[in-house]
Amino acid sequence: MRNIGKSFAGVPALSGVDFEVRPGEIHALLGANGAGKSTLMKILSGAYTNDSGDIVIDGGTAAIRTPADAKANGIHCVYQEVDTALVPQLTVTENVMLDRISAPGGKGWLRWGSLHREAESVLSQLGAHIPVRKRVSELTLAEKQLVLIARLLTEQARYVIFDEPTAPLSLDEAERLFGVMQQLKNNGIGCIFITHRLPEVFRMCDRITVMRDGRRVMTAETQHTDIEEVVREMLGRSFAEEYPKTDAVIGSTVLTVSKLSRARYVRDVSFEVRAGEIVAIVGLVGAGKTELSRLLFGADKKDSGDVRVYGRQLDLSDPASAIAGGIALVPEERRKQGILVSESVGRNLSLPILKTLTRLGFISKQRETRNAASIIERLGIKTSSPALQTMYLSGGNQQKVSIGKWLSTDVAVFVFDEPTKGVDIGAKSDIFRIIGQLAEQGKAIVYLTCEFTEAMGIADRILVMCDGRLAGSFLREEATQEQLLLYASGGGEVNG
Structure with a gap:
């Protein structure tokens, strides 16, 4: 050629x-x-x-x-x-x-x-x-x-x-x-x-x-x-893109994952995340990151292992159990799994809290509008109206809606699976800022990505996944792109 x-x-x-x-x-x-x-x-x-x-x-x-x-x-x-x-x-x-x-x-x-x-x-x-x-x-x-x-x-x-x-x-x-x-x-x-x-x-x-x-x-x-x-x-040889990284106070352990397994996709995965901490899990396509996110959210059934939030073991038989236990997921396929594209921005932003917006079986339009307006302003969602169908937003703004719907809940753990996929540079920066703010509020963040530069830019700690296992662990200041890719490619020693 x-x-x-x-x-x-x-x-x-x-x-x-x-x-x-x-x-x-x-x-x-x-x-x-x-x-x-x-x-x-x-x-x-x-x-x-x-x-x-x-x-x-x-x-x-x-x-x-x-x-x-x-x-x-x-x-x-x-x-x-x-x-x-x-x-x-x-x-x-x-x-x-x-x-x-x-x-x-x-x-x-x-x-x-x-x-x-x-x-x-x-x-x-x-x-x-x-x-x-x-x-x-x-x-x-x-x-x-x-x-x-x-x-x-x-x-x-x-x-x-x-x-x-x-x-x-x-x-x-x-x-x-x-x-x-x-x-x-x-x-x-x-x-x-x-x-x-x-x-x-x-x-x-x-x-x-x-x-x-x-x-x-x-x-x-x-x-x-x-x-x-x-x-x-x-x-390439340059670490060109800068990421907004805020220093959040890191507290006690919120999420504990022990020997979580499902078939060959996720194998004996164990890690912890503390309040205010952003833990990135990086890996190449097919490493098992998305499968891990689905297990944490109860979307798939685990074969073995357990997940605890503040020491309490979660059922994780379905996503409702995960949400009740304090875990929210922002999935990779946002248009299929993160938002309802044919529904309005306002309705999407109120989905997880419909019970609190409902009286005698009817949704309070006034409360729903107030909730939407607050989140739209907080996240800088660019929409002409909360009544606009979500399909008409840009990819970055759709992702903000996918994140924003969880902000009115009291979940303690946010799991992000490839949250910047298909969004422009400006929207990426906004998403990193939102994640930083969640960490400042004491949320535990699990950030799954195949973009190593993103992990090095915003995470406090980086875990590397390869063939369903965690293959390495690095503090932000000690990680290099070469190291991460080496371990993600199966060239490093597998831990555990």
Whole structure:
């Protein structure tokens, strides 16, 4: 890929990116969230078209405008969400041979015995012994990945893009996938490996390319670099953005989480948060942060462990139990889970306290309006009226509503899951100020984010999450972005 450029609505997503893959190599493509990795790979796989630059295969320019063009050039993808590429109602054989079976015009009668034997042969090449007459819907996620890879082999794949393939897998399943990738490499197939887990990169990959802000900033032979250099290149060298950090008085312990677990998403997580303290939990996508927030709020059922507020164990059988116990959640998906977009600003701001605004079964409009006006002024929510539907607010103001609805309650713990996602810089600053004010009031703050700079800017203490576990703990003044990314990528010692 030479000098690839791509813009969306006039905003550059890729600028002059060069990237190459050799037959029989595993080439890691790395970068922080938003670096441009996915956009570059969508261009290579035909999901997007590039605005400038060329894709060259075997010395000739390839016109890749659709996914069919990419496949015709031997370029295939293995995503985390393998179900999007498989047909669950069909058998393993039918999925492995899907292109041949569905080819236009057909080739006469299908010889199913021959097709089953061919599917078995391809799967055995991958070390997979999966019953080929079984429906794909009955397979494990790891088995589905192998079925998809087997299909690529029948379609004469030359280059395979692996996009975070190990994120949903257990350690044993990941080991099996690595064996398959090594086989593909030995067969002369070029593999592109996108992952956040740096130890996997240094174990499996021949070369590493790092992207940042839509540009390629580094390509190196794996043996000639190390994790620390890769982390520096991923992050850049400046801690550019400043965050409003107020010094709140930190009191006694409010929230105590002990050995909280749910399946493989959250594993033996224990920590404490004191009054006035902001504890950030950082991690990469898939680390388990959102799953942890949902457990704390009773949205998902825990397998084991307990959560206490001021020493009292909470039931957490549902969100109502969490709220009654003193925990509020500002979720990552605010439009789906944090606000009712079709309701007014005023109604959203009164949702948690409707009982106190109700008399004889009727909501007091006067009280609701007074409550809304107070919170709108306090948080600086930009709206023409409390009666305006929340869907018409900007993302930052919708987030302020999602936070503001809890301000009239007496909850002691605020859990924020990626609260600045999709908001502009000005609104980010306002959200940081609001969180600081809550800390000054003695609230315990849990701040979950994949933005390490945010955690270093506003937190008193930073915990690092990796693969469902807490992998490290740092005081604000001792944390560096390099350390945090190292631990979040599985490169540090796991505590506990």
